[in-house]
Amino acid sequence: MRKIFIVLLFSLCTLSLKQTYAQSYRKLTDSALHVMWAAKDTTGYRKSLNLYEEAFKAYPQNVDESALYKSAVLSGELKEIDKSFGYLERLLALNNEKNNTWRSITGKFAKEEYKNLLTDQRWPLLVKRAETLKTIFFNDLAQAQAEFQENNWKNLKLAEIKDGKTLYKRIRSFNQFKPKSKQNYSIKFKVKDSLYTSYYVSLPPKYNPEKSYAVLFFLHGAVQGNSLSEFQNADILQGWNRFYTKYATLNDVIMVYPKASRQYNWMMPNDGFFMIPAMLKELKQSVNVDDDKVFITGHSNGATGSFSYLMKQRSPFAGFYGFNTRPVVRTGGTFILNIKNRSFFNVSTDQDYYFPPEGNDSLNVIMKSLKADYQDHRYNGFPHWFPQFDESEAVYPLIFKDIKARSRMPFRKQIYWECDDINYGKADWLHVTALDTNQKAANWHKTINFNIHRLLAYNKANELVAKDTLLSAFNFPRKSGVVKGYYSSNTFRIETSRVGALKIFISPEMVDMDKPVWVYVNGKLKAKYKPLYNRDFIIRNFNENYDRKASWADELLINVN
Structure with missing residues (x-):
């Protein structure tokens, strides 16, 4: 001994x-x-x-x-x-x-x-x-990428299945994923034409293709100073990301690290906003992803990107996290009520020049008043680059505990969604397909904003000083439309403001497919419809996202006016 x-x-x-x-x-x-x-x-x-x-x-x-x-x-x-x-x-x-x-x-x-x-x-x-x-x-x-992306989806033989109901069930039950020879892969990703970037995938050490896994995308910061790269290496798992590596391993979470640039990123302009959903689609074809447990996190510009997906394109994701976030959409309006049915876990510091602590305090008050699923974890004595410090490790067990407990619920009975660009009009089972901003906004259609009175900035002596200011937290460059939806017992009740047309996606998880569906918009009956297992739609929709759980059987187009 x-x-x-x-x-x-x-x-x-x-x-x-x-x-x-x-x-x-x-x-x-x-x-x-x-x-x-x-x-x-x-x-x-x-x-x-x-x-x-x-x-x-x-x-x-x-x-x-x-x-x-x-x-x-x-x-x-x-x-x-x-x-x-x-x-x-x-x-x-x-x-x-x-x-x-x-x-x-x-x-x-x-x-x-x-x-x-x-x-x-x-x-x-x-x-x-x-x-x-x-x-x-x-x-x-x-060779490694070819091995990673080899899959058995062809075994579904979707084109050969003529019955829509059989097709729907076959997609939802698919689980024929291939094992992987390595833990880490750098995947070349096509941005457009001959322009490529990459995303780095780190699997759990004992990845089992028969088991589905949660996925966490990490969006890096400083997009203005970065450039696209056709490959990445294992260095991405260390340094500032060392705690993601540690706790993802402990919790069997797949980590994904995309590479962005000044033009193609997750913040502004919109040119690169498609990348994360597109990378997720590729990932779902290669490994066994739990569709209801896909999350986004990031630091600085990456945290703003995470917040932007929550505000603009939440449907594929279950929850959102951000270190030293500037919680704003840089390409349009910031409609914070879009957090409904999702969540944001914010990590802020009191010495952050990117977004002041007073701004986080104000947003936290508003989120509480809205009863939103929003958390702000404040760490005092640290600058904008908080993840660099060992003291930041305390946050990661909280994040991964949240990931373990949280799942996306695409069939929730209630939906609220606001947009000023129909490219980002979809939220789970509702999709705004046309805006009508010449209309007067409904009484319940309100703009939520607040003012910031103090900013932190570094002076020439590299000292952090406070400066008085007066600016709005959010900008609203365009008029928006809003849709609120609720369903029960095969009846949908929709309210709209400045919306010209919308789609409702139908699932047997939501309605009795043997009975007609009734749709009321702004109190008026707009459709009485017998839903189908629409074979062509099922195939088309699945090919767009490879989502086995939010798999829709039919769609219904509604003209509001």
Whole structure:
């Protein structure tokens, strides 16, 4: 027993030392990076390189790709050619699935960064090795994606099933998913024409294709400074995302990390807003997703994106989360009553320049008055980049506990939905297909907004200061339409404001398919209709989203006027 205790104590001490070394190494390399950014001449470059080399000498076990790359560039700038090639050799030696170090040599900025190396006879040889590693990497990537996306959906043979009811049941009961050979996959995703980006999928360690899993999309921030990338690597699972990795593993949740850019993202403009639902559709064809447990989270611009999907396109998702959120729709009106039948879990800090604590307080009061499923978890003493801090870990068990307890309920009896763009007119079983904004708004159609009186901002001394202001939290650039719906005993009662036409989606989970459906709009009988298992509609609708649970049997178009 004493021997076991001593071994355990030694192991704990060793682990503690490793953590201390990693933190000390990071402090040195972070300092080196900041010195490099601030450098105005070779004196600054020399100071930065010295710091990197001090870190390499003191903590050789922690030497990483980024620091070697920066050291190679700095050495080249200082015309220490042999040293620069030495770092590049060490860099290529680190190349593996996680560390794609060939990028440092084949990238579009390489000739500029290594301009002092280009005439050396070692440079073309190094480039040739890097290009070979790049080719191998992309071949392996394509093979892995092909294996990931191989599926058995063809076994459904939908075109051969002539009976609509049989077709409907076959889709809902499908569970023939293939096992996966790996845990992590980088998936190339077509944005348009020849433009591609990627999303990175991390499966639970013991993924079982016979079991359905919750999915959590993480939307990154700083979309203005990002660019599309045709691949990602396992680095995405670490750093600021380390706690998503930890708690997704503990809770058997599939994590998905999409890559956005200034033009194609989840905030503004609308060009890239389609990407998350489209990626989800691909994912559902590849792995066993629980359709009622798909969630979105994000940080900063990504949190604003999460909030935007709640406001604009909630139907595929069960719940929404955001760290350091600016809760606003940047491409239209922010209709916060759209939170009904869904939820938002907000994580805010008191030193956030992106959205002030007073703004979060005001929104929290409004959400409580609306009896919305909205949470605001405030952490004091932290800036906008809260997920960087170890103290943020306390939030993640709460998020994953919420994910475990929460499910989408697409057949709820009541719906409220407001939109100013019919491209985002669908909410579960109701779909606004035409607006009529020349109408007078109904008395119950109200705009909800509030003012912000203080903003936080960094001054030239990099100090966070408060500034008095007066601005509206939300903008409403266009008139909107609203629809409220309720059904019971095969009768639908719909109220509208500034809506010209709408669709009702019918499911046997909602109505008795053997009896007629009655539809009243604004108190008037608009339709008496015998629902069908509409074969063509079932196939068309399923092909749009591969949703096995929110699977509709029929649709009914209603002209309001």
